[in-house]
Amino acid sequence: MFEAVVMVLLFSMFLILIRFLKGPTLSDRVVAFDALSVISVSVLVILALYFERSIYLDVALVFGVIGFLGTTIFGRFIEKGI
Amino acid sequence: MTIIGFFFISMGVVAFLISAIGLLRMPDVYTRMHVGAKSPTVGTLFVIIGTIFIEPAWALKLILLATFILLTNPLSSSVIARASHKSGMRLQDDDCVDALNRSKEESK
Numbered sequence: 481m482f483e484a485v486v487m488v489l490l491f492s493m494f495l496i497l498i499r500f501l502k503g504p505t506l507s508d509r510v511v512a513f514d515a516l517s518v519i520s521v522s523v524l525v526i527l528a529l530y531f532e533r534s535i536y537l538d539v540a541l542v543f544g545v546i547g548f549l550g551t552t553i554f555g556r557f558i559e560k561g562i
Numbered sequence: 563m564t565i566i567g568f569f570f571i572s573m574g575v576v577a578f579l580i581s582a583i584g585l586l587r588m589p590d591v592y593t594r595m596h597v598g599a600k601s602p603t604v605g606t607l608f609v610i611i612g613t614i615f616i617e618p619a620w621a622l623k624l625i626l627l628a629t630f631i632l633l634t635n636p637l638s639s640s641v642i643a644r645a646s647h648k649s650g651m652r653l654q655d656d657d658c659v660d661a662l663n664r665s666k667e668e669s670k
Contacts, residue, residue, distance in 0.1 A: 481568055488575045492582035499585045499594075507591045507646035511598045514638055515585065518602040519578055521631065522609040525624070526571070529613055537623045541630065548634040555641035559648050 482530055489526070493519055510554045517547030567615035574608030577601045590654035591646055599639035606631050 493516065500512035521540050528536035584597030610628045614621050653660055 485568075485571055485575050488579055492575075492578045495582035496585055505591065505646075505651065507642060507651060508594060510642055511591070511595050511639075512585060514635075514642065515581060515598040515602050518606055518631065518635060521627070522574065522578075522606045525609055525613055525627070528620075529616060532617075534617075534620050534623065537620060537627065541623070541627050544627065544630055544634070548638055551638040552641050555638070555645040558642070559645035
């Protein structure tokens with residue numbers, strides 16, 4: 481059961497990575513990065529379920545904070561430059 | 563309980579797959595933003611609900627994580643939309659109404 485879930489997750493991450501590499505403008509790449517960071521949070525939750533350790537949930541929380549900050553800073557970079 | 567949990571996790575993963583296909587197929591930045599911000603939020607919420615069904619002892623941390631995702635993800639997509647509209651990116655069709663652009667022109 482875990483194998484099928486992880487296979488579908490990796491396939492969708494691969495498709496989003498194609499958009500990340502191909503995207504014509506900077507905004508497309510930032511949108512793809514945002515989607516990748518949200519999907520990584522749920523990958524960490526499934527990893528915690530697989531190894532049965534609740535310490536990975538803390539990693540997922542910190543990763544969510546860092547992804548949100550990164551996306552916001554990229555938005556500021558699109559708007560005003562450095 | 564485990565079967566219900568894996569049902570919810572599978573629904574979340576299907577939402578991720580729909581999001582990935584939509585990110586490849588959509589023509590415009592704003593439509594890509596529509597599909598790239600909403601459905602990963604729904605997918606993460608379904609995965610977290612399924613994990614609560616499988617391991618009820620982790621419920622507090624998981625509800626905290628779900629609240630955080632639900633608060634911050636629309637905010638970040640709104641920031642990207644505002645920034646890309648301000649940096650001069652226009653909508654795909656010429657027929658559709660750009661209300662933000664029109665209100666800027668009226669205020670001048």
